[in-house]
Amino acid sequence: MIADWAIWLVIVGAVLLFWCLRGSRIPVKHRWRRRQARIMCRQLQGHDRSQPPAVVFARLRHMDPLAFEELLLECFERRAIHVVRNRRYTGEGGIDGEVRICGWVWLVQAKRYADTIRPEHVEAFAQLCAAKSMPGLFIHTGRTGPSTRTLLNRHPHIQIISGDQLLALIRVEPVLVRGKRI
Template sequence: MLLALSAIVVALLVLLLHRARVPIRHRWRRRQARTMALQLSGKDRLQPPQLLYARLRAMDPLAFEELLLECFERRGHGVVRGRRYTGDGGIDGQVMIEGEIWLIQAKRYADAIRPEHVAAFEALCRAKGRRGLFIHTGRTGPQSRVMTAGSDRVAIVSGRTLLSLVTGGPMPDLTAPQLLRSPKYPNRRQI
């Protein structure tokens, strides 16, 4: 009896210590991301794409990062979250896909993405020796398309692929040597 009670107390202490390692603001954003992931993978996945984009753009930017990581976790990928949101060096998270660690950069845009953000993320991926996913809610403009056309480091996730990620739909194989190519820009890798 005393041994069982001791085991329960130790388990509770471990749980409390683990929760104490995650700051309150992070817990709030993770909870918001889990709620949104449940909604978007449930009946809300049938909403028009414009409404889904509007909901993603209206999210807290840091909760949007957590949402993407949550969606990768739900697909069975290992996820590494940063210990802090600011000063993260441009890496919003990491995800393990087919044994390879991919860096994540999450941006909520209402208009076209900024090519300098894509260039900075590609430089970061090269410096870290990793591949990266630039995930955004905006429009991928011609400059950004040209910038990633020859890149073997960065893939852009937006549009239908982003909606598939957050609604639990099918995703293209990110590890395939030939990712989907845009017919308008045949040298551009777009997923």
């Protein structure tokens, strides 16, 4: 009788363990990058909040590019914005994630630039968003040059978040998306 009870206990324990672990199908590299993103997010929202923008941008540019993507998605999540992460980092066609803002699903592309962003990168992202009939957020650490600003006039469904708006996103301060504060 005790043996039957022990067998059932083991079976129930195994089922519970399987049930709990099935949510952790996140690959180890993804978990590492998410952890790095959470650490950076806590630092930039906490004791490093008053760092000069140049220092913050230098830190962002030196992050692992995939951890930078995770940092941005983490910042959206901290604003209670629904985030959809990709199952893998490569082969997603230039989409680094999706966020739901004001009833719209926005495609997100993150770039760590040290210099002026390349208009062809924004154009390729704009074409991808147009093909999916979805607006896009192009978030970057560089400068937005005049040729890219002209390009954005042809693609009103694309919004760039950089500079002060990027700092505001990270520091959980108001950010304007399509004229609405999030």
